[in-house]
Amino acid sequence: MRYPIVLIALLTPIAGFTQDWEDRQVFGQSEAAPLRILSSTDTSFFAPIIEDFIAASPDISVEYLVTGTADIDLIFRASPEQFDVVISSAMDLQLKLTNDGFAAPIEDVDHPDWAQWHNRLFAFTSEPAAIVINRNAMGDLPVPSNRQDLIELMRGDPERFQGRVATYDVRLSGLGYLFATQDARASETYWRLMEVMGRLGAKLYCCSGQMIDDLREGELIIAYNVLGSYARKEAEASNELMVILPSDFPITMMRTVLVSTDASNEQSAQNFVRHLLRLEATGDPATFPLPPLVRSDENAPQRTINLNPALMTYLDQMKRDAFIREWEDAIVQND
C-alpha cells in the first residue's frame, strides 16, 4: 500500500519534465519532432523493429522511452499529448486506457479479431509467464514442471531456498499484478504457492530483467511468473538458466500497442503500428525478435488472457486493495 503512493508522489511532479527512464534512445535523424514511443519493452527487442520502420520511412526519427508498466500508465494519463505510441505488457492497464478514450482508432488493419480491441488496442506478441530456475544452484533436486511440484520442492528443502526465491512485487509492476490476478483467478494453488514463498522470505522485484540477472548470478534459485520471452533470451546466452512453462496452465500475456488520441505525429504513429503488425505477421526473427501471436490452438493448455472489459475488474480500487491486502498477508508475512 505504501509503495504506490510514494511512487505517485515521486512521479507526478516530474512526469512532464525530466523523467528517470530505464532507457532512452533516439533512432534516425529528422528535422521534425521525433515519434515518441512510451514502452515497457527492453530496447534490445524493439531496436530491429524501429530500424526497419525508419528504413522504410527515412524522414522520421523515433524516440524510444522505456519504463515500468505501472509508470507508463501514470505518466501517460498525466500527459497523453507528450507521447505518440504506447506499448505495454500490462494488458489490463492498456485496455483501461483504451476504454477511457486515450487511444485513437486505426481503421482497416488486417489483424485477428481476438488480438485487437475496439480498433484501437492491438496485441502483437504471445508471451507466457514462466518458472525460471538456476540449474547449478538447484543441485540434484528434481526440476519442477508445474505449480504443485514447485510447492513441494520448496517445502521439502526450506534451508536451501530461504531468501533465494523471487517473484514480481505486484504493488510495483503492472505486469506482475496482471499475472498474479489471472493466476489467482485460475487456481487456489497460487495462494498456497505465495504462502510457501512468503515463508521462505521471497524477494520481490519490479522487473523481469533484474530477477533474471540475480538468477544468473546465483543469488536466486527459483523465480516465479517471470516473463518467458526475456528469460528465454538470457537462457540462450547462459547455461545455468532454465525456463519452465508450468504444465498445468501457463498464463500467457499479449503485449499491446495503442496510438494516443493526442498524438502530435498521429499519421506516423499509425504507420508505425501498421508496420509493427506487418512485421509480426511476417514473423521474421531478424526484424521481429519478440514471440509472435500464437494464432492456432497448438498449445492447448496455454491460457491466453483475453482482451475484454473484464480486464478492468482487478483494476477496481476496492478489488485492488483487497487483492494486495491478501497478497501481502501471504507473502510479506515475515518482513
Add this chain to the structure above:
Amino acid sequence: MTPEVNVSGSLRNRLVVILTGGAALLAIILYVVVRILAAQIAQQGQDNILNASMSSILDTAVLQDGRVALDFPYSSLSMLTTGADDRVYYAIYEDETLLSGYDWLVSPRDLASDGTHFESTTFADDPLRVATGSRTLIGPDGPRNVFVSIAQTQDALSDTLNASTRNVALLGLGFFVMSSAVAIWAASTTSGQMRRLATSVTRRGPQDLSPVAKPVPTEMAPLVGSLNTFMSRLDHTLTQSEDFIAEAAHRIRTPLATVRSHAEATLQRVERTENRKSLQAMVRAIDESSRAAGQLLDHAMVTFRAENLERSEVDLADLLDELVLRMTPVAEMNDITLTTKLDRPAMLLGDAILLQNALRNLIDNALKYAPAETDVIVKVTNAPTLTVSVSDEGPGFADDEIETLSGRFVRGKNMGNKVGSGLGLTIAQEVAAAHGGTMSLTNKPEGGACVTLSF
C-alpha cells in the same frame, strides 16, 4: 368516325396510382414500425445484460470491519463483451461517496430508489446506456446505501440495428414491389372488363341494337342496363319510324294514283294552253310524289329484309335479263339503248327480291340521268370477284359529292329537273352491305357515271 368524347383521366391509371401509393405508404409504415420494434428489442437485450452485470456487482456488497466492500467476480464485466468491443464504465457509491469506478458516471442523487433504473446518455459524443441499482446494508450504526451503475456504449447495438434496418428496408421494398405488381394486375383486370364491353359494343353492326347479353360485373350492371334500355328504345323507335314510313308511303301512293288518273283524264279534255300546262305540272308532281313514296316503301322493305336476310342461290345474270326486259320500254320511251354484258354464271347467295330492287333502282337512276340517244350499259363480271356495274353517258357525279351521295335523301347537284327522292343509291348500298359487298361511285374518263356493286 368516333365522335368526340370528353375524356378526363383514366380509371386504370387512377387505380394504379391509388393502389401503389397505398402500398408505398404501407411499406413505409411497416418499415418504421418494425424498425422501432427492432430497436426496442435490441435495447431490451442490452438492458438485460447491463442489469445482470449490475446485479452481480451489487450482490457482492458486504459490510467488512464497518466498511462497505464489493468483491465482484470477473464475469460481471466479461459478460459485457460484445462483437463491436463496446466500452464499459461503472461507478460504485456508498451514499454520496464514490467507492470506486468513474466519478463522472451517475451520482446517487439522480436515482430512483426501487428496481433498476435505465438511462440513455452520452460520453465523449458516444451514446451510452446506464443501468443503476441500489441495495441497503444494515450495519451496527444504521443502514448504508450502496449504488452501482454500469454503463456501456452502443456500438454493437447500432451494428445490430443497422443490419436489421437493412433487412427491414429490403422487406418493405419487396412488399412494395409485390403490392405494385398486384395493383397493376388488378387495375388491368378491372379496366379489361370495361374494355371488353366497349369492344363488343363497338364491333356491332350499325343495325345491331340487341341488348348486351354477355355477363358483366355488378358495378357495370347499371351502365349496361341503361345501355340496353337505351338501345331497345332506339330499336323500337327505328322500327316504328320504318313502319310509319312504309305505311305512309302506301297510304299516299294509292290516292295519288287515283288523283293522277283523274288529272290525265282532265288533260285530255282541257283545250287552253295554260290549263294544260298546269295539269301537266300537276301530273309531274304526282309522279314525283308517287316515285318517292315507292322508294320509301322500297327502302323500308330493304331495311326490314336486310336485317333478316333470307339467302338462296341467285343468278344475277338471269335476274338482270328479266329486269332489262322489263325496263326496255321505259328506255325506249327516252330513246336510250339498254345494253347488257353478262358473264355467266353469276351465282350469289342472297335475297333475290332485295337484289332485284337494288339493281332496278340503279338502272332507273341511269335511265333518268342519261341523255337521249345514248347507251346505258349493265355489266356483270364473275372474276376475280362478282361485280355488277351500271354506267351511263350522262353528266356523271360531282367529284365533291361522291362520298355523300349514298346518304338518305341526298340528291346530286347535277340532276337538273329530274324527278327523284334521293333514296335509290341508299337502297343499293344497303343491299350490297347486307350481302357483305360494297358500292362504289365513279365517273368514267370519257364522261358518264358508273355505279359498281362488288360482292
